[in-house]
Amino acid sequence: MTHKAKNPINSDLTLLEILNGLEELGGGRIQDIADETGITKSTVHNHLSTLRQQGFIVKDGDRYYLGLRFLRLGEVARNRGPLFSFGRPEADKVANETGELTNLSTVEHGRGVYLYRTQSEHEVRFSTAAGEYHDLHCSATGKAILAFSPDSVLDEFEDVHGLTRYTQNTITDRAELEESLETVRERQLALDLEEYEKGLRCVASPILDKDDRALGAISVSGPAMKFTGEYYRETLAEAVKSAANVISLNITRTEGTY
Amino acid sequence: MTHKAKNPINSDLTLLEILNGLEELGGGRIQDIADETGITKSTVHNHLSTLRQQGFIVKDGDRYYLGLRFLRLGEVARNRGPLFSFGRPEADKVANETGELTNLSTVEHGRGVYLYRTQSEHEVRFSTAAGEYHDLHCSATGKAILAFSPDSVLDEFEDVHGLTRYTQNTITDRAELEESLETVRERQLALDLEEYEKGLRCVASPILDKDDRALGAISVSGPAMKFTGEYYRETLAEAVKSAANVISLNITRTEGTY
DNA sequence: CGTTCGATTTCGTGATGCGAAACAATAAAG
DNA sequence: CTTTATTGTTTCGCATCACGAAATCGAACG
Incomplete structure (x- = not known):
């Protein structure tokens, strides 16, 4: 608990x-x-x-x-830490350049939480996922964060929520998950290949502090049909990775204020 | 009370x-x-x-x-009613076209509340005013809303907060305020000529439902030095007014869902 | 090792949050 | 218009429990 x-x-x-x-x-x-x-x-x-x-x-x-009143309290919560204020502009840039839905998330109470999601043109109503929780083991942002966090984070998440299977692709084995985190660490990139929802893919890159610990992650998500080949593994991956880098740099540069 | x-x-x-x-x-x-x-x-x-x-x-x-957790509760609160979901895209457009800071606000518990404010390039940190309260008698959005609301709204505000003076220009007389609201009704435009803060001006236009009652207002705000002459009274005013119109139309068009 | 500061826990008691049920208000039905 | 149903609001008695003073614990510092 x-x-x-x-x-x-x-x-x-x-x-x-x-x-x-x-x-x-x-x-x-x-x-x-x-x-x-x-x-x-x-x-x-x-x-x-x-x-x-x-x-x-x-x-x-x-x-x-x-x-x-809760909106205000929520904004205060969101602006603790540098992630949102530094991340939002970059997330918007990624969204503009790629045209894809871009997310910013972090971890709280052992779960992933969306801090920000760019507005999609199509789904106007209730597009706001800010504040929504998501699992760490089957999301790109979650894995990006886990790869650069102490084991305790994964421990807590596994304890409370377990590695729930959502699709055929969901990784439900701890060892297998840890292995995949190793490659995330090497490439600074995490994928979600329809591991949470069939037809939905994501790419994420971790946002790190000066000690290489994850503060959160930025990702783009979209339909599996579109997220394939070079576009997915190069164009989008690079966009996300470089955005994450910019955010990390801006944050560490301003370190000390936090 | x-x-x-x-x-x-x-x-x-x-x-x-x-x-x-x-x-x-x-x-x-x-x-x-x-x-x-x-x-x-x-x-x-x-x-x-x-x-x-x-x-x-x-x-x-x-x-x-x-x-x-409060972020989520705040988002739920913000997405009650159509104002935010329909207003945000238009507010972003105004911000892009004019380059000025654009606000979306409504009334709750007898005070003005910012639902949304566009991100400014300059003041990155803590730019988030969403959920913040503001007075109705000395803000462009407030007056735009008051002009199309039953007297009870102004009554309640005056009861609880009074017509506080902030600058020389603040209207602190009820009769005078009501008179100025009359012209707001005619022009569908409300100004804030440094009535709350010296050096700060705004233009707002009300967002109305099918019965011409204010659901909220949209405004742009900026330095008094820049907000003058034709640019202020024509260009910005028209931008805000037409955006308000679009939002109002979109909302009434989808009426019945609410 | 001792000192300081703040977090945490203990504990007794007076206040009070709780639920059942009465009551009021409103709307729908006949 | 009367009846009926549904829900909001209030009352009330009591077992519960939230409160605050003070004790205890724990960490940081010299």
Whole structure:
């Protein structure tokens, strides 16, 4: 387990449970939240009422929604560390030059988290994956990060989530995974060959600090049909790798501020 | 007051207080948070410990920070309503065409909130204002929104925050403000002539739903020295106005989904 | 080794969060 | 218009538990 609180505060747990419910449902009425979370109506009501009073929740008609207060908290979280501020411009560049969807991610609580994803022209609605979690063993960014992280990171992830199989290509064997990480280390490049979702491929390169430890990774992702041959293994790979290099350099250059 | 909870939950209040503290400090040690919030060490410790266990907080050394969990919650909040998903692409276009800083904002809990701000080349670090609050009476976006909102919105804002004076140009008289809103309604354009910060000007245009009620506003902002004459009152004004129109149209066209 | 500073834990108690159920409000149905 | 159903809101009593003072632990420093 990641962390076990000695004296967990009960009402905090229910409050957070309610937030989780609101996130999943994208908002809802008291009854909905109560059903979703298994918490009594009156309790849900009191918590939501308190949250609203403090400006964290908005009520539209009889529906409750997460408020924009969380947007602010999220931005503060995202701007801890240099990864986002230095990475975003480069990610945008890669997206412009290649025309592909570009991602920036890091690790938190033993899982991969998207810090940023470029906007796609096509899927306008809900394209935002920022803040979403992903597995480390079957994503390009995840493997790029693992290759330059202490074993403890993989240990924690394996402990909590296991090496779940999603497709035929998913690497579910620890030894095999570690072997593949070795080549990632050599080439500073990690691939995802439909290991998480059939038809989806990625290339990632790690973003490193001065001690060659991964702060995160940058990747492009797209359809397997398009991500093949030289375009995939040279053009895109190089684009991602050089972007990662620029970001790493910019970060280490400004070291000390962090 | 915006909303008064009948049975506010005490531990929720302290938890939220701690989050506020973390936001202000950008993270810190137990003692720091305790000092900042006036809550006892052990209480702070228990709350943070609980939050961490649930993945909302990260601990780096002996420092606690807001976790990326909030990023996700913030994104959910931001994607409620069509404003962000339809507005962002247009805001980016305006930013590209004019080269100026472009903002997208809305109203929540009686205050203006930035939903999105385009990245500026110059100020890389901490340029993110997303989720930040701003006053309605002295900002271009605020006035654009007020002009197309029921009086209750201005009432609530005035009640809670008052028409604070920030510069010589700030409109602090309700009647005068309402008069200026009349011309905003006519021209579908609102200006900020250094009313909030000396040297800073903005132009905004409201984003309207099918009943001509403001969902938010889009604006560009920049130095007063540059924002003058035809460039300010024609070029930028038109850019913002037409972008607002496009967004409004796209939203009403897809009406019913919301 | 001792000192200092802060994190963590212990612990007793008064406050309070919880759930069942009553009540109100609203909408749908007949 | 009345009835019925559904859900939000409030009440209330009690076992629980969040709180704070102080003790303990642990690390960094000289």
